[in-house]
Amino acid sequence: MKTVETVVNTRKRAGEQSPGKIYSDKLKVRRRREWRGVKDTFYDYTRWLYLMSVLGRFIMVPRNVKGFFRYRWMMSYLFVPHGMDKFTVGLRDEALRIAHTSFNFVIADVTQAIANCFRGDRRVGNDKAYSDKCVITDENSMVTFMMGFDKDKQVHTILREVPTMFASNIFHQFNVMHYLDIAQQYGISGDVCPMPEAEAGISIEDDFCVLGCCAVQNNTTCDGSLMGNGIIAKRLEREYGIPTFQLATPLRHKEPDVLEYAATEIKKAIAFVEEHTGEKWDWDVYFASAKRVNYATRCRIAQMEINSSPYPQFFGAAFSLYNDTNYMGNSGRDPRFVKIDRKLLQLAEKGYKNKRMYAREYRHRAIVWGVQPQYVIDMLYWMVQCWGVMPLTDMLSVINTEMIAEEDTPENREQAYRDMAMLNMEMIMRNHTHGGYKVLLDDLWELCEKMNADLVMMWEHMSCKALTGMHGMFEEQARERGIHIMWVSHDLCDPRVFTRSAIRDQVSNYMRTVMREEPLDPSLEHIPDDEAW
């Protein structure tokens, strides 16, 4: 079996050494926050203050209060500071700053998304003029088809499902159970992916904000995701009179013979948005966005290169969620991301230069493959600190590395549709779960080679048929290559199927029985947080 050299941290971590002590089995929350030494504790405190100010400013607006008491999922956002703490357990120095910089920005972005939803929502803000310029899109959708509409002046993109389901589940693990129960009460099977199922449940429960002049849906990641759209669109169209467009995105994205079709679909989506908003596609806006997409791509490639070294810096949930927000939800439209991209890269470079480490030692270099659970999204930080398994990257962060056309020329205007189509087809997750087995299997082994990984941590999202359908081949091919493969089952956003501790135990059992190792930090091995948010 392949082995890698253990990297030992020569610096002693400032502050407390066993963060597991701050958890309580009597409380839903931690006894106290972590002591990280004076400098880092103060930094963490100022970021907490910043978060409180973001939440405070949000709740000062009367319509947001109204929205808070109308929508069940809003309760999750009371627990944002707790959520932030999950991402920073044991972190110090650059690592702490990277986590805060990326995640605080994501939180601010989601907060703005909620505020936008409430502003146009017929039941809350009912700002009709605003709503008439809003286009609803899916949670898991690339918004490339909006890259040529000025986001502040012309058309507003409302990823309605992000704050409602995707992000709220990160802050409150039990949040979507209610909606899953509703969906299943209406007959949807319990074995489908809980994410689109919960979204269908939210629609059945009438717990989505109602706004926008039209909606664009996408066959994003899987059959379940595609099928859930029909239920949501029916209500949008028939009850609320919001027309919907289904943007078909080919699955076999590596085949050149699907590109023209995908580009045509992008053109149709743009025409649909123009028709319903009365606004025109602006090529200047598009190419400015394209430049920012390329900048984000370059930064991501640089981050991955740092992660290929013995001192990875930006990884785990913060990396994955930031990429998700930037690559899919933003797609170059918001200039603020450029500044954050730059800052994150500077921090990572500084950390790499200073040989900063997240744990006492790195025993294994792991590629995290498969789909991560929403409710244990902080798991990778736990894994590195408890067991010294360094997650170099996760599947959801392994996305496009190609540059797109960014100069406004007649040829590039045609190329732009193909670029948007390519990005759309290669959206997060589906770029590996669909498009043939090579992008799922071969890409993984190539990555193991490139990043010098000796272990694959395989998230087995039990309802993700595209992944579990290759279970045996993963096993066989890992064996042939001498790479350890550690299966960790979960059910994405339903903690009743696998609790957090049941998920962590799978890692601990593997490390003890197969790798015959003991934890680096025993205080973290059993954390009583099954009942916590």
Added chain:
Amino acid sequence: MKKKLQKKILNALLSVLLKLALAGGIFFVVTFVIYFFNLDMKATSMLEPFLEKWYDKLERKQYI
């Protein structure tokens, strides 16, 4: 006369600064205690059951 006025202004400024520092200090101590002992989340956890009851009571037009 001029010196007296200057001293008076200086005193007033000092007093404002002192008050600001005191307010800042109190703000820091209070918020840091809340932060460090996780009092914000402990208080929120007490709110949760009431909110759940509230959302359960809301009538919704539930259909497929």
Added chain:
Amino acid sequence: MRDLKHLQYFEDLLQVANNELIAQAKAEGKVCIAYTCENVPEPLVNLPGTFGIRLHAPNTGSMDIATYYMTNLLCEPSRALLERAIEGGFNFADCVITPDGCTMMNRAVENMELLNTMGKDNPNFFHEYMEIAFKNTDSDVALSVLQCTNHILTPLKEKYGIDTSDAAIRAAVEKHNKLCRLVRAIGDYRKGDKPRITGYEFHVLCLATYVCPEDLVIEKLEETLKELKTRRPDAKQPWRARILLVGSEVDDSGFIKLIEEQGALVCCDRFCFGSYPGRVEIELNDEEDALTQVCRHYIRNCQCPRMMSMDKVYGRKQYVADLAKEYNADGIIYQQVKFCDPWAYERVLGSSMLQHDFGYPVLSVDRPYNIASSVGQMRTRVQAFVESIEIKKIQKGGAAE
């Protein structure tokens, strides 16, 4: 009713995947094209010199090996097919054409390819995967034409020297239409108060047309149609209700038999590899090339839940309602094979809309691939459904016999 003369013959053909007619066609030197999804245009796999076989795995028992490869969370048909392929049950195939329709079936075939289950002794053997349309538009037709050209016609021509000309496609469509006319005419005997064929019998005949070479079943189907013209229905009809069966693929005729044993005649079928829309004739004109017309026919008529545009989403329910009206169905059973994602959603939306928008009683159920493993549960569900239909009839003042 007297037994149909050839029923036993057709039943026997369905007992194994590699049936005697496949062996006969192969002996005649024809190329066997295996496929797994109803979105493959059948005339393109039944060109002169070829015959298309839809893969199925009758009498499936243990699926242990396939379950190792794909876990027990994938639908049973996909695992059953993989298991059968690993056992060597599909070694008759000269190539496999797989549309990326439902994920699970696609994965099953990918596993077959990676495990090298077929074509070991055939240097020309190939696997092809194709994108299939999502909507009913001209660009979807163009996509389909391109995909069929690149992933069916070109490899067939290059590897096996098959004539893929317009004339060859037209000839294949003509043959296909003949088969469709026969199946439709036989199926029409399910209409009326005293049907001359049961849902079970029809399903056996219809399924055989997918899993056997087309040419070789036509003669017996013609004889059966002739027989039906004079078949005398029982004086006392055993049927308490007429049911339209909708949903994912039904490879196990025992499921239809089980429903009919409870007094519910399956008067019409609208499921993957059923007669609607699979046995609807393809109309060709002389102005346009045959390939485009075939692709358009498949897209326009496609009732697959994977078609995502809302005209298709609503259209599928209207299609079911129209069939229910045409066949005078008292109720509808929406069924899905367990773990089938597309039908898990379509079943729910369909059963809700057919009930509330069109006023039909609907039973919504999931089931195993082989009904033998869940007879008791299914029987109870169907019995209760039939009773509820009878009660509704009584409440409406109708005659419930």
